[in-house]
Amino acid sequence: MTLTIAVVGAGGKMGLRISNNLQRSDHTVFYCESGSAGIQRTVDAGRTVTDTETAVATADVVILSVPDIALGPVSAAVVPRVRPGTIVLTLDPAAAYANLLYQRDDVEYAVAHPCHPSVFLQRKTQAELDDTFGGIAAPQDVVAALESGNSAAIATAEQVIRLMYAPVLDVHWVTVKQLAYLEPTLVEVVACMIGDLLNDALRETVDTVGVPEPAARAMLMGHVQVALANGLRGDNPFSDACLIAMDYGRRKLIKDDWKSIFDDAELDSVLKQMLHLDHIHR
Ligand SMILES: NC(=O)c1ccc[n+]([C@@H]2O[C@H](COP(=O)([O-])OP(=O)(O)OC[C@H]3O[C@@H](n4cnc5c(N)ncnc54)[C@H](O)[C@@H]3O)[C@@H](O)[C@H]2O)c1
Known part of the structure; x- marks a missing residue:
């Protein structure tokens, strides 16, 4: 048509x-x-x-x-x-x-x-x-x-x-609501934020610790692939030592109540900020 x-x-x-x-x-x-x-x-x-x-x-x-x-x-x-x-x-x-x-x-x-x-x-x-x-x-x-x-x-x-x-x-x-939980919640609040955090961590490794940037960048890019392939697709198990480091990282970086981003009130809160609204009419 x-x-x-x-x-x-x-x-x-x-x-x-x-x-x-x-x-x-x-x-x-x-x-x-x-x-x-x-x-x-x-x-x-x-x-x-x-x-x-x-x-x-x-x-x-x-x-x-x-x-x-x-x-x-x-x-x-x-x-x-x-x-x-x-x-x-x-x-x-x-x-x-x-x-x-x-x-x-x-x-x-x-x-x-x-x-x-x-x-x-x-x-x-x-x-x-x-x-x-x-x-x-x-x-x-x-x-x-x-x-x-x-x-x-x-x-x-x-x-x-x-x-x-x-x-x-x-x-x-x-549904529109399911799409709103995909974007912003899943992909902007979580995935894009983590992408940005990875860049911040790279900068700290280079600027604060003094690791040469090519070495830090090469190590990060390869491990991002491994982290995604293992974490999202189960390609290989993480090593026992890596699991301990991951657990330390989660306790150090992630708030206990992080899953509250999947509450409707939190979805409204982030959308209010994104759309410059005083409140969401639903
Ligand atoms: N940029 C992205 O990566 C991306 C990805 C997926 C979805 N989106 C969505 O796409 C939509 C557009 O976003 P964008 O980033 O392209 O915005 P943008 O600011 O780049 O472009 C918006 C365009 O709309 C024009 N415009 C504004 N009011 C108008 C009007 N009354 N009549 C005609 N033209 C008008 C502006 O002049 C501008 O050229 C949004 O809903 C956004 O959430 C954007």
Whole structure:
């Protein structure tokens, strides 16, 4: 089915990425931007900017690729102008979970977040090796939500999701709340924080202890792979001495109540901070 798709925020980081992929499709795609820098980036990418009101009025799918804190006002400006049955697709669950999106009963709301290519992906080409973010050459999964359960809307949304984040392996359909526990809780609160902590630990090893950086970096990069392969995939057991060191590290670094990040109140707390809200309406 040939669709009409409007990308609002087409000159932003994600807007440019998904537009690059959508532009190669047979669908009619409108690129909408309000910021002068974003307009320039859209034009530099070889695309024409279309007025948002005009674009969304005929769209089957409207992708809101604007900052999460702008999704309330942007959806309030856009959603009243779309046709009944239009799919309004956001790229992060935070605003949908916090009920910031302008609501209409005759509109389908979807969220789709890229997983990024797996650390265990068997990459075969240089382009796949270079594509750590995904959406260019390395295949990735996507997690998505469309809570009305409308199967035709899910099929249309998946068609667009597979194009804009291509190449895509699987699209996993979950609830908005489950997606919010994936991002931010699992992957930003935990995984990205640990990635940043690893960099801090590397800097301490080099700057404070004085270990030559190439040695420290080589040791860390190899052991990160082993830690992930053993910890997440069970490739090999950790040695007995390593288990003692890991236990020491956990007691030294991790608070006893760390699992409270999986409580709804804590999810609300982190989302409030991310979206600059006083409270979450649910
Ligand atoms: N950046 C990432 O790595 C990443 C990854 C996954 C999902 N996301 C999600 O993608 C969405 C977009 O994030 P981003 O990082 O691309 O943001 P960004 O700030 O890079 O880009 C947003 C763009 O939207 C434009 N914009 C703002 N208001 C507009 C309006 N009313 N009409 C038209 N254009 C408007 C801005 O000018 C800007 O070019 C967010 O929901 C974010 O959570 C981002």
